[in-house]
Amino acid sequence: SQQGEEDPQALSIQEGENATMNCSYKTSINNLQWYRQNSGRGLVHLILIRSNEREKHSGRLRVTLDTSKKSSSLLITASRAADTASYFCATSGGGADGLTFGKGTHLIIQP
Amino acid sequence: NAGVTQTPKFRVLKTGQSMTLLCAQDMNHEYMYWYRQDPGMGLRLIHYSVGEGTTAKGEVPDGYNVSRLKKQNFLLGLESAAPSQTSVYFCASSYFSRPGANVLTFGAGSRLTVL
Numbered sequence: 381s382q383q384g385e386e387d388p389q390a391l392s393i394q395e396g397e398n399a400t401m402n403c404s405y406k407t408s409i410n411n412l413q414w415y416r417q418n419s420g421r422g423l424v425h426l427i428l429i430r431s432n433e434r435e436k437h438s439g440r441l442r443v444t445l446d447t448s449k450k451s452s453s454l455l456i457t458a459s460r461a462a463d464t465a466s467y468f469c470a471t472s473g474g475g476a477d478g479l480t481f482g483k484g485t486h487l488i489i490q491p
Numbered sequence: 492n493a494g495v496t497q498t499p500k501f502r503v504l505k506t507g508q509s510m511t512l513l514c515a516q517d518m519n520h521e522y523m524y525w526y527r528q529d530p531g532m533g534l535r536l537i538h539y540s541v542g543e544g545t546t547a548k549g550e551v552p553d554g555y556n557v558s559r560l561k562k563q564n565f566l567l568g569l570e571s572a573a574p575s576q577t578s579v580y581f582c583a584s585s586y587f588s589r590p591g592a593n594v595l596t597f598g599a600g601s602r603l604t605v606l
Binding site: 410411413415420421422423424425428430468470472474475476477478479480481482483484 | 495521522524526531532533534535536539541547549550581583585587590591592593594595596597598599600
């Protein structure tokens, strides 16, 4: 079963606006990661936040984690057409047994 | 530096046929994974390997077998393909950027259609 559930399933905004997508998960985690998938391509790692961290930044990306609510959010600021993609959250228990992915948010940036 | 390479990229099979998907990584990663991606389902883990000669089952292992004879290669086999195995298959490999931080590098995917 899926660990993470992204919300919304789809999001369409104008170029230059900020995009926020959310992820909820069910069990305790060691870290939570966000990945991007462009159409027809593999997933690319964006950012990792550990369970003892509350916020992390990387360029135009800001990730928050609330372990009490078992939720995370990904904010993309000043969106660009190239940000059009599907975004997935993935949780890890800290072992080598892989990540558990959500179903993804499909983001469309309108020029 | 190619990263993770999957072959073939596309394949059409008839029900009951067998095939093998090959994944190769040149990053000396210890861990390798096979996921399948279906519309509306996200990615689900089929099998994984934590080192040469080891394999383990993931969330949806039925109907698949894997082998990791060499550290750089991870093979996914379908012995008797079924239409339910129509999917896009992704291979990934990983390192631990720091303890507990398992970051995956994905291949471009292999689209399999079973008629």
